[in-house]
Amino acid sequence: MFRRSEQDQRPPVQIFVDGVAVAARQGDTVSAALLASGVDARRSTAVSGAPRLPYCMMGVCFDCLVTIDGVGNRQGCLVPVAEGMQVEIQKGKREIGK
């Protein structure tokens, strides 16, 4: 869906998506890294379970909700990637304790 422009010289950052290593770049948000990676990053909604991907990328639509380092319902479009970050694609509601 998206690819990186060749001029992007930012250093790499490795994150893990559902346990699998994914290459991101320093300064990417979690959502941008997911969309650039080509992995199936579709979450499912809390109401009907419908698949969704980020819609606005600016913090207003909440369709980028994702579990980051064990904390659910994070807005992936507002959180920058960090080395070793553990991202889980959130299926349905945030779970208790997450």
Next chain:
Amino acid sequence: MTVAPKSEDYDVVVIGAGPAGLAAAATSAEAGLSTLLLDENIGPGGQVFRAISSTPVTDRNQLGADYWVGADLVQALRASGAEVIHRATVWSLDRNLEIAVSIGGASAFVKAKRVILATGALERPFPIPGWTLPGVMTAGAAQTMLKSSALVPDGRTVIAGQGPLLWLLAAQILRLGGRIDRILDTTERRNYLAALPHAFAFLTSPYFAKGLSMMREVKAKVQVVSGVTELSAAGDGLLASVSYVAGRKRETIPADLLLLHQGVVPNVNLAMAAGVEHHWDDLQLCWSPVLDASGNSPVAGIAIAGDGAGIGGANAAVVRGRIAARAAVDALAPAAAAKLPAIATLRADLAKAERGRVFLDTLFRPAPQFRIPSGDTIVCRCEEVTAKDVLDSVAIGATGPNQLKAYRRTGMGPCQGRLCGLTVTELIAQARGKSPQEIGYYRLRAPVKPITLAELAAVPKTEADVKAVVRG
């Protein structure tokens, strides 16, 4: 930079580090007022200057000269001595000018003598069939990724809608080597005629030449279909095709990515929650706050600058930021105001920046069928409520947006109405034969962004706070 504010009290707190917020905070701090700038994003710039300090797009021609203006604003802010905190989400502002802000999972409270809201704009909802499918995004979303991560569309890409941002985005995608298969222009033909009386101001504004050359640049490389009157997205769990009608001819094209845009509207949540009165703007088709010429709202001490004060674009936002800050300086440190540009100069700058706006607003006024959906089209993305659901609720007694919450939970999901509020108001207004002003909007309250109960529970409490809720 996830650090708490250094102080509990400030002369001026500016919320939002886009064009208006950057200019307001710099002006206020330069005049010697203690100034705090709170911003939700990773770095300064807001949307229009997004990632201005960090963009990997280093060829300055690709994002254009209008983008790089933001670098000067950031430089002025850094030189001004204003305290700046990013990744800071303001979730409450009240009439006492007390601000609650979430930073790194913990909330801090600050009090201001003046608050300048510079929360900007968001893209108008574009509720067409299939707009919740993965692969359908806003044009702004693609632009955000382009600016901050040098990402460009790669698969079969369709851009649909209208307005200046759409053409700017298309030009930027092409300059970075991205792919656009087709542009579907939804501008209503009758708008060209309606906009004609305002054309002189536009033709003599800086927008005209820039807009024309950008449209030429794009049209030389991409097939553009104008006069699109129907639009829908389809796919099974993922976007597969886009259908449209233009000149009574229906066409369906395969697509991996559909970027939608039909203008921007003020981001009103924080201002409304603070009690600032808003009126329906019948030209811009959105809620705009009631403000005086300096941006002061009816709530003492709260001013609004930038697109949150009514859509005016980035140049106007910068000047409005300076005017609002100037008013704060006049009130709090009149002696320091002498150092600032004269108010007459600022007002002349604003008139210049707003030149041509009525033309753009009239030409790009979105068509009713793209604002007021019907049938199974989703209105509220969070609670997955359709247009038919809304109309059925109206038929059995839901009189307005707040009543509708009890019937259907519209606006009660995490986005708090940002993606459905305008649609709900217009849909109910049409169904009931009333004006949007009469129908009104959601009653917004803090927290205006979701925070966890754990974060709320961890907020320091006084003995009086505890006594207010604990029995015995």
